[in-house]
Amino acid sequence: MAMASTYAPCGAEALAPGRAKVRAPVGFLGLGPSKAGLPRPLAATKRPAAGPAPAASSPRLRCSAASSSSARPVTAPRFIQHKKEAFWFYRFLSIVYDHVINPGHWTEDMRDDALEPADLYSRHLKVVDVGGGTGFTTLGIVKHVDPENVTLLDQSPHQLEKAKQKEALKGVTIMEGDAEDLPFPTDTFDRYVSAGSIEYWPDPQRGIKEAYRVLRMGGVACLIGPVYPTFWLSRFFADMWMLFPKEEEYIEWxxxxxxxxxxxxxxxxxxxRGVRRHGxxxxxxxTGVKRERGDSPLQLGPKAEDVSKPVNPITFFFRFLMGTICAAYYVLVPIYMWIKDQIVPKGKPI
Incomplete structure (x- = not known):
């Protein structure tokens, strides 16, 4: 596999109730390439990690807790994270998504590496890909699972039209739906996959609770998403654009x-080369395993965001415009990193 990767286990015993602290996570802040130019590994787990064995001084991912609210504050700036803005954002982005966006952020090697923990070991597994968009991640799933056993769900009909045009996805059930309110019975799927979707969920905890509900006992959820930057400019654009969770937040949810x-x-x-400061x-x-039948034990209130309510057009336009500007920054970042990779000698940090 082309990229080095590391695992960090964490369970309920390592977490107190509530959200991760606002401070940058231990083992993440300042995480950059080692002297060899590879990512510094996290704590060892039962799964073998790619790359050299962790050094004694390597940072370990720790889970921390603070307030009791799992949802992002309503007052937090979210110019494009709102579902309604995201709907129109992808109305235009769907035209170039596979050919312009994916090559910089979501390559086939990355996809296969990220799906490996989902343990897609049988062609007969029943799998749902939530927020699957144009079906790029679904293409990785049908390498291992028969298309007739796969369901692709997304809120964007424009993205889904692109998915329907892909020959390899013929036989896949393709449908519109909301990640925070899945239209499936409890205990339905063997695997739940979601890639590049959580950043648009107003309440990530609700979406992950839904992932738990629709899985059968013994089922595995695999959620692939952004990481929060530590570089000040990248952090600014991340906060303005959409949700970039910290590693501890994923584990806590x-x-x-x-x-x-x-x-x-x-x-x-x-x-x-392992650099993560830009996000x-x-x-x-x-990934997580559902060990009991039925719904999640977590109780939540009403949805944080109702997309059926009317939106002030001026507010909508401002959020959409600002979100698009911030998104452009994150199109430039991988180009910048690619150029540095070409210029800086191999084996040296960038």
Whole structure:
């Protein structure tokens, strides 16, 4: 596999109730390439990690807790994270998504690496790909699972039209739906996959709770998403654009939803050489196992965001415009990192 990756296990015993602290996570802040130019590995787990064995001084991912609210504050700036803005954003982005966006943030090697923890070991597994968009991640799933056993769901009909045009996805059930309110019975699927979708969920905890509900006992959820940047300019654009969770937040959301054996695997384009300070739109793959039948034990209130309510057109336009500007920054970042990879001698940090 082209990219080095690491796993970080964490369970309920390592977390107190509530959200991760606002401070940058231990083992993440300042995480960059080692002297060899590879990512510094996290704590060892039962799964073998790619790359050299961890040194004694390597940082270990720790889970921390603070307030009791799992949802992002309503007052937090979210210019494009709102579902309604995202709907129109992808109305235009769907035209170039596979050919312009994916090559910089979500390559085939990254996809295969990120899906490995989902343990797609049988062609007969029943799998749902939530927020699957144009079906790029679904193409990785049908390498291992018969298309007739796969369901692709997304809120964007424009993205789904692109998915329907892909020959390899013929036989896949393709449908519109909301990640925070899945239209499936409890205990339906063997595997739940979601890649590049959580950043648009107003309440990630609700979406992960839904992942737990629709899985059968013994089923595995695999959620692939961004990581929060530590570089000040990247952090500014991340906060303005959409949700970039911290690693501890992912683990906490999974644990509170009821998942066991929660693990986090870091992924990234090979030309980043492990550098994560700018944030990665596809930066980690988090998995958890459902050990009991039925719904999640977590109780939540009403949805944080109702897309059926009317929106002030001026507010909508401003958020859409600002979100598009911030998105452009994150199109330039991988180009910048690719150029540095070409210029800086191999084996040296970038």
């Amino acid at each position: 999974f644990t509170k939803a009821g998942f066991k054996d929660v693990k986090l695997k870091r992924i990234g384009p090979k030309w980043y 990665l739109i596809m930066g980690c793959s988090v």
